[in-house]
Amino acid sequence: MHETTPSATLSPVEIHLGERSYNIVIGGGLLGSLDSYAGLPHAKTALIVTNETVAPLYLQTLADALKGQYPVVGQVVLPDGEVYKTWATLNLIFDALLEQGCDRRTVLFALGGGVVGDMTGFAAASYMRGVPFVQVPTTLLAQVDSSVGGKTGINHPLGKNMIGAFYQPQRVICDLDTLKTLPERELSAGLAEVIKYGPIADAVFLDWIESNLDKLRARDPVALAFAIRRSCEIKAHVVGADEREAGLRAILNFGHTFGHAIEAGMGYGQWLHGEAVGCGMVMAARLSQRLGLIDAAYVDRLTRLIERAGLPVVAPVLDALDNAGRYLALMRVDKKVEAGEIKFVLIDGSGRAIVRSAPDSVVTEVIQASCRQ
Amino acid sequence: MHETTPSATLSPVEIHLGERSYNIVIGGGLLGSLDSYAGLPHAKTALIVTNETVAPLYLQTLADALKGQYPVVGQVVLPDGEVYKTWATLNLIFDALLEQGCDRRTVLFALGGGVVGDMTGFAAASYMRGVPFVQVPTTLLAQVDSSVGGKTGINHPLGKNMIGAFYQPQRVICDLDTLKTLPERELSAGLAEVIKYGPIADAVFLDWIESNLDKLRARDPVALAFAIRRSCEIKAHVVGADEREAGLRAILNFGHTFGHAIEAGMGYGQWLHGEAVGCGMVMAARLSQRLGLIDAAYVDRLTRLIERAGLPVVAPVLDALDNAGRYLALMRVDKKVEAGEIKFVLIDGSGRAIVRSAPDSVVTEVIQASCRQ
Numbered sequence: 001m002h003e004t005t006p007s008a009t010l011s012p013v014e015i016h017l018g019e020r021s022y023n024i025v026i027g028g029g030l031l032g033s034l035d036s037y038a039g040l041p042h043a044k045t046a047l048i049v050t051n052e053t054v055a056p057l058y059l060q061t062l063a064d065a066l067k068g069q070y071p072v073v074g075q076v077v078l079p080d081g082e083v084y085k086t087w088a089t090l091n092l093i094f095d096a097l098l099e100q101g102c103d104r105r106t107v108l109f110a111l112g113g114g115v116v117g118d119m120t121g122f123a124a125a126s127y128m129r130g131v132p133f134v135q136v137p138t139t140l141l142a143q144v145d146s147s148v149g150g151k152t153g154i155n156h157p158l159g160k161n162m163i164g165a166f167y168q169p170q171r172v173i174c175d176l177d178t179l180k181t182l183p184e185r186e187l188s189a190g191l192a193e194v195i196k197y198g199p200i201a202d203a204v205f206l207d208w209i210e211s212n213l214d215k216l217r218a219r220d221p222v223a224l225a226f227a228i229r230r231s232c233e234i235k236a237h238v239v240g241a242d243e244r245e246a247g248l249r250a251i252l253n254f255g256h257t258f259g260h261a262i263e264a265g266m267g268y269g270q271w272l273h274g275e276a277v278g279c280g281m282v283m284a285a286r287l288s289q290r291l292g293l294i295d296a297a298y299v300d301r302l303t304r305l306i307e308r309a310g311l312p313v314v315a316p317v318l319d320a321l322d323n324a325g326r327y328l329a330l331m332r333v334d335k336k337v338e339a340g341e342i343k344f345v346l347i348d349g350s351g352r353a354i355v356r357s358a359p360d361s362v363v364t365e366v367i368q369a370s371c372r373q
Numbered sequence: 374m375h376e377t378t379p380s381a382t383l384s385p386v387e388i389h390l391g392e393r394s395y396n397i398v399i400g401g402g403l404l405g406s407l408d409s410y411a412g413l414p415h416a417k418t419a420l421i422v423t424n425e426t427v428a429p430l431y432l433q434t435l436a437d438a439l440k441g442q443y444p445v446v447g448q449v450v451l452p453d454g455e456v457y458k459t460w461a462t463l464n465l466i467f468d469a470l471l472e473q474g475c476d477r478r479t480v481l482f483a484l485g486g487g488v489v490g491d492m493t494g495f496a497a498a499s500y501m502r503g504v505p506f507v508q509v510p511t512t513l514l515a516q517v518d519s520s521v522g523g524k525t526g527i528n529h530p531l532g533k534n535m536i537g538a539f540y541q542p543q544r545v546i547c548d549l550d551t552l553k554t555l556p557e558r559e560l561s562a563g564l565a566e567v568i569k570y571g572p573i574a575d576a577v578f579l580d581w582i583e584s585n586l587d588k589l590r591a592r593d594p595v596a597l598a599f600a601i602r603r604s605c606e607i608k609a610h611v612v613g614a615d616e617r618e619a620g621l622r623a624i625l626n627f628g629h630t631f632g633h634a635i636e637a638g639m640g641y642g643q644w645l646h647g648e649a650v651g652c653g654m655v656m657a658a659r660l661s662q663r664l665g666l667i668d669a670a671y672v673d674r675l676t677r678l679i680e681r682a683g684l685p686v687v688a689p690v691l692d693a694l695d696n697a698g699r700y701l702a703l704m705r706v707d708k709k710v711e712a713g714e715i716k717f718v719l720i721d722g723s724g725r726a727i728v729r730s731a732p733d734s735v736v737t738e739v740i741q742a743s744c745r746q
Binding site: 005032044087091094095098099103104105125126127129130151153156158159162163164165166244245272303332335337338339340 | 412460464467468471472474476477478499500501503524525526529531532535536537538539617618705706708709710711712713721731
C-alpha cells in the first residue's frame with residue numbers, strides 16, 4: 001500500500017480548534033525564510049527561548065529572520081536536558097521577559113526540543129496571564145509530538161509534567177534541515193513517537209514505517225517529511241476532537257504510562273522520553289496481549305520495529321526488592337490516574353486504541369516479563 | 374436615591390462566560406451549610422487551601438461541611454501575607470496535591486483572602502493542566518473583587534501578579550459571617566475596592582456608599598450584603614463582557630496603576646493592596662482632573678470618602694532623590710503597559726471610566742502633589 005512514499009507537499013497541516021486554530025508548516029530551509037513568520041501577531045518585542053546545545057546551531061538564523069518583523073528580538077539560553085525542566089529554569093524565562101521589558105503582546109519563540117517547547121509554552125501561558133508563542137521544534141520528537149497540541153508544563157519532583165497548561169501556539173514551524181544535526185540517539189527517540197501513531201490510529205502508516213525505517217534512520221528528507229506530516233495529521237485530528245484530554249486524546253499516551261514510570265524511576269534524563277516510550281509501548285503491547293486484545297505475533301512485530309529504530313525493548317529494574325510494586329507506585333501518580341485506578345492505553349491490532357484499567361496482577365506479570373533479560 | 378439600603382436578597386449573582394459560567398452566593402452562615410456546596414463537581418478528594426490566620430477560625434467548619442460530599446478532604450495551610458505570594462508558597466500546594474494523591478478531578482477550595490484565592494486559583498489552573506476550584510473568600514476585598522473574575526497568579530520580584538492564568542472558579546461562596554473576625558485595617562482595604570465601583574461604573578452606588586459608609590465600617594450585615602452584591606454585579610457585568618482584559622475589563626484597575634507602584638516600591642505587604650488602591654484612586658482622580666475630565670470638587674469628594682473609609686490618601690515617597698522617576702519606572706512594569714506606554718484608568722465624574730495614556734510631565738505633577746503632606 002504505502003510501500004512507496006508519497007511525495008511530501010509543503011501545504012500546512014491545520015489544527016482545528018476554533019479561535020485557537022493554528023497550522024504546522026513542514027519543509028526545508030524554513031528557519032531562515034521570512035515567509036515562515038508572515039502573519040504572526042505584531043509586537044514590539046520577540047523573545048527567543050532556546051538551550052545551550054541548539055543556540056550555537058540555529059539561534060542566529062532565527063534571530064536574523066525575526067529582525068525583519070520585530071524591532072526588538074531578545075533571547076534567553078537555558079541549560080539543556082529534561083533534568084532542567086523545572087520551576088527554576090522556567091523562572092529564567094520570566095526573568096528575561098521582565099528584565100527585557102516584555103509586554104503583553106510580546107511573542108515567544110521556542111527554539112529546541114520538547115523541553116524547550118514545553119517550558120516556553122507554559123511561560124507564554126503564564127506571563128501576564130498569557131502572551132502568544134510559536135513553536136520552532138528542532139528535534140524529531142518535538143516535530144511529531146510535543147510541539148503540537150498545546151500541552152505545556154514542567155516536572156515536579158513527585159511527577160512528570162504535573163504543573164502546566166493547555167495553551168496553543170500561534171504556529172508550529174518544522175524545519176527539516178534542523179534534523180541534520182540531531183544526535184543518533186535523539187533521532188531514535190523521535191522515531192518512537194512516529195511509530196506510536198501506527199498501532200493507535202493507522203495500520204497502513206505502520207506498514208509504511210516498517211518498509212521505510214532504514215530511510216528514516218538515514219535521514220532521507222522525503223521519508224522524514226512524510227513521517228512528520230502523517231504524524232502531525234493524526235495528532236491534529238485527535239487534538240482537534242479532544243483538546244483538553246477528556247477522552248480520545250488519551251490514546252496519544254500509548255506507551256507513556258509505563259514510560260513515565262521508567263523516566264521517573266530512573267531519574268529524569270537518564271532515559272530519553274522517546275526511549276522510555278519505546279520500551280513502554282512494548283510493555284503496553286504485552287499488556288494488550290495478556291488481556292486478549294492482540295496476539296503474540298503482533299507484540300513481536302512491534303517489538304522488532306522498536307528495536308530496529310534503535311530503541312530499548314528491555315525495561316529497567318527500578319527496585320531490586322519490589323520491582324513491580326515500584327512500577328505500580330510510580331504509575332499511580334500519572335495524570336491519567338482517576339480515583340487511584342491506573343488507565344492504560346491498549347491496542348487491538350487494527351490501528352485502534354482503547355483506554356482502560358487492568359488488574360494489578362496482570363500488570364505485574366507484564367513488568368516481570370519485560371524486565372527479564 | 375439609594376439613601377435607604379435595598380434589602381439584600383440571597384439569590385446568586387451570575388457570571389456569564391459560556392461554558393465557564395458560575396455564580397456567586399452571598400449570605401450569612403454559608404460556610405457550614407451543605408447547600409452551599411450542592412452541585413459542585415464530584416471527586417474522591419477535595420483539598421482546602423488556607424493560611425495560618427484563617428485556619429483556626431474557619432478550616433474545621435469548611436472541612437466538616439465538605440466531608441458530606443467528598444470521601445477525602447485534605448488541607449494545606451500557607452503562611453499569611455502578600456509577601457508569601459510566591460512560587461515557593463505555591464509549590465506547597467503542589468506538594469500537598471501530589472503527596473495526598475490528588476487526581477485530575479480533585480476540587481480545590483480557596484479559604485481566605487485575595488492571596489490565598491489567587492494562589493489556589495493558579496495552582497488549580499496548573500495542577501495536571503487544570504482541576505476545578507471554588508473560592509471561599511473570607512475578607513471583604515476578596516468577596517467584592519479578587520475572588521470574582523478568574524484572575525489568578527503569583528508575584529515575581531520584578532512585578533506583581535506577573536505570572537498567572539485566567540481561570541474561572543466553579544463557584545464563589547461569600548459568607549458574611551467571616552467578616553466579623555476581619556481586622557479593622559482589612560475591612561478598610563476591602564472598602565477601597567467597593568468605593569472603586571462607584572466612580573467607574575455607577576454614580577448612584579457612589580451616593581449610596583457615601584450615605585452608608587458608617588454602617589459599612591460598623592459591619593452592619595444588611596449594608597455589607599448590599600455593598601458586596603452590587604460590587605459583584607458590576608464586576609460580573611464587566612468580566613462577562615471582557616474575560617481576558619482585552620478592553621473594558623481594564624476599568625476595574627482604577628487606582629491600581631499608581632497602587633501597584635506603591636505596593637512594589639514599598640515592598641509587597643507593607644501597604645495592603647486595598648490601601649495602595651485607595652491612595653492610587655486619589656492619584657488617578659487628580660490625573661483625571663489635570664487632564665480636564667473632572668473638577669476639583671469631585672477629587673475632593675472622592676478623597677474625603679476614601680479617607681473616611683480609613684484609608685491613606687497621601688502617597689508614600691518611594692525615592693528621596695527621584696520620586697516621580699521611581700513611580701514611573703515601577704508603573705512601566707505594570708501588565709497594562711504596551712510598547713512602553715503606561716495606560717491609566719481615568720474617570721469622567723458621571724460613573725464612567727476610560728483608559729488612556731498621559732504625558733509623563735502631567736503624571737509627575739500628580740505624583741508630586743500626592744506625596745506632599
